[in-house]
């Protein structure tokens with residue numbers, strides 16, 4: 388006989404758990420509940436019931452065992468739908484299956500080989516700007532540096548944009564869109580208020596849509612004129628997948644949604660991961676030195692090493708994974724049950740919102756001794772068996788399609804930058820995380836002073 392999931396503490400009449408969840412970052416408040424009262428709890432807001440769990444068995448059940456019964460909770464992504472449309476991140480059912488098959492091709496090894504060169508070009512460009520900062524002794528904002536760099540990489544991989552085109556167009560359009568979407572998570576009414584941020588948002592969205600649409604139409608015409616042209620970027624792959632269909636408004640919108648999804652999902656998360664990793668490395672010079680030694684061995688001279696050699700950047704990979712475990716750029720994922728279900732002896736009714744608390748799982752002392760300590764060694768050699776206790780990219784059919792892309796890109800970025808520069812933390816850097824924005828970046832800026840090494 389299954390039981391009802393236990394109610395979380397701090398429940399108030401009328402308000403439910405809302406008061407508690409608004410006094411701190413929501414994911415941090417839930418983490419405390421789960422740590423103190425058990426791995427699976429129930430809470431209420433505005434009459435709706437939510438289940439939150441950091442139990443690896445529950446996570447496995449929802450993401451793999453009975454994954455078909457757990458749909459994406461689109462409502463929780465509402466403020467981001469303009470940026471994602473019906474792309475791979477938000478779709479479900481047959482549309483999702485088809486999109487996933489098309490895009491999975493863009494992330495296969497042969498495409499990732501190309502990514503290494505794209506990343507190097509972006510690092511070369513950032514290095515020029517860092518060298519200028521070094522000469523002036525200026526503090527560099529690491530968040531801005533990595534946001535621009537990761538945008539350049541995904542813009543070239545997705546659309547063959549040059550770094551100059553990317554710098555001219557994308558930060559200007561994306562920065563106001565992402566900032567406003569994050570504010571609307573907490574104050575949805577902003578979408579209807581006559582405030583300057585709303586008009587700026589509408590203008591940027593219109594311009595982004597027009598820009599992408601013009602590039603898509605031009606590429607479609609080019610492919611029509613040169614049948615059999617090889618697919619060189621994600622846009623080509625998307626167009627190949629629809630070339631036997633009629634070119635309609637709906638087809639063009641779907642291709643555009645897919646590109647917007649890639650541009651958005653492909654830069655903010657990777658940039659937050661890089662920011663936290665560099666921050667942690669500045670606090671652990673012994674780890675930074677080890678990462679640099681490996682970089683010096685593999686990146687020799689101006690050429691790019693063979694793809695196989697890049698696999699030896701496993702210490703850089705371990706640093707990135709450990710930063711994802713500690714700082715949790717995606718702390719929670721949301722699902723909704725389609726039919727009644729059971730897990731961990733609990734009854735789960737249809738229509739229930741289920742939150743998988745990745746952050747609590749990643750910081751559970753039973754899974755990770757001394758969870759606060761930055762120890763990349765946890766991710767080396769035998770200790771790599773992390774399957775259901777380390778899930779920053781999830782696991783199962785809806786796992787992140789870009790995870791190898793993100794890790795390869797970030798390993799190259801960190802290795803080349805630490806090889807070329809010394810880093811000293813700027814004033815006021817702290818571990819404090821942003822309370823609202825997802826992906827979760829630092830609450831303030833992470834600043835760095837750089838000195839050119841080679």
Ligand code: HEM
Nearest residue numbers: 475476652653656657660717720779780785787788789793
């Ligand atoms: C550190 C970097 C990244 C992290 C931590 C991350 C994390 C995640 C997570 C947690 C999900 C599942 C979301 C959910 O189901 O609710 C996801 C899905 C996804 N990610 Fe990533 N991601 C990263 C980088 C990337 C990159 C570089 C790309 C593209 C180039 C990308 C594209 C996607 C897409 C398209 C999905 C949806 C997959 C599907 O539902 O089939 N991500 N990511």
